[in-house]
Amino acid sequence: DAKTTQPTSMDCAEGRAANLPCNHSTISGNEYVYWYRQIHSQGPQYIIHGLKNNETNEMASLIITEDRKSSTLILPHATLRDTAVYYCIVRVGGSNYQLIWGAGTKLIIKP
Amino acid sequence: EPEVTQTPSHQVTQMGQEVILRCVPISNHLYFYWYRQILGQKVEFLVSFYNNEISEKSEIFDDQFSVERPDGSNFTLKIRSTKLEDSAMYFCASTRISSGETQYFGPGTRLLVL
Numbered sequence: 001d002a003k004t005t006q007p008t009s010m011d012c013a014e015g016r017a018a019n020l021p022c023n024h025s026t027i028s029g030n031e032y033v034y035w036y037r038q039i040h041s042q043g044p045q046y047i048i049h050g051l052k053n054n055e056t057n058e059m060a061s062l063i064i065t066e067d068r069k070s071s072t073l074i075l076p077h078a079t080l081r082d083t084a085v086y087y088c089i090v091r092v093g094g095s096n097y098q099l100i101w102g103a104g105t106k107l108i109i110k111p
Numbered sequence: 112e113p114e115v116t117q118t119p120s121h122q123v124t125q126m127g128q129e130v131i132l133r134c135v136p137i138s139n140h141l142y143f144y145w146y147r148q149i150l151g152q153k154v155e156f157l158v159s160f161y162n163n164e165i166s167e168k169s170e171i172f173d174d175q176f177s178v179e180r181p182d183g184s185n186f187t188l189k190i191r192s193t194k195l196e197d198s199a200m201y202f203c204a205s206t207r208i209s210s211g212e213t214q215y216f217g218p219g220t221r222l223l224v225l
Contacts, residue, residue, distance in 0.1 A: 038154075043217050043219050044154065044216045046214070046216075087154075098156040099154075100156065101153045
């Protein structure tokens with residue numbers, strides 16, 4: 001089973017920051033938090049990942065709490081094209097790892 | 112930017128027929144994966160592959176499934192005798208050799224078994 005819990009759905013106004021929470025209270029010290037998204041039934045798209053520190057790239061920011069039991073994905077200026085299902089995944093395994101997917105959060109960006 | 116490609120994008124087959132789904136991973140990647148997603152359900156891990164052998168497989172990946180890297184670029188998933196419940200999106204993913212590398216996914220093949 002997935003090691004994460006996420007809200008089923010969220011709305012966000014276009015142009016505003018979208019903050020997607022994720023709980024992973026049983027995460028181990030060497031397990032990464034990954035975020036992917038899936039638009040319609042397209043292939044999952046990698047967004048960002050982190051271990052302990054906050055991370056930022058051209059798509060998003062990832063804020064991980066100090067106890068690592070939860071994290072937040074931030075899309076700083078959401079557009080209509082960001083409407084998708086967002087998956088928070090704790091990576092299980094070593095170099096050859098599998099991703100265990102939950103149901104994700106359906107994010108709807110409204111004009 | 113390099114990306115994983117998959118063919119065909121759609122495949123319709125009759126129950127009991129064999130299908131081969133093809134993937135071209137990113138060129139310098141050495142770990143390969145297949146996942147599937149039944150309509151409206153979660154993405155599920157099927158199998159991982161490295162150094163020309165299966166590294167790990169799920170309970171879904173039974174004797175009807177096989178994977179192969181027939182040449183230096185392609186990675187295939189074969190379903191020997193398709194069942195109605197094999198209808199799903201099948202996604203290929205790949206990573207580089209280093210541990211902790213991100214899995215990058217292809218666009219998927221939509222398989223419909225009639």
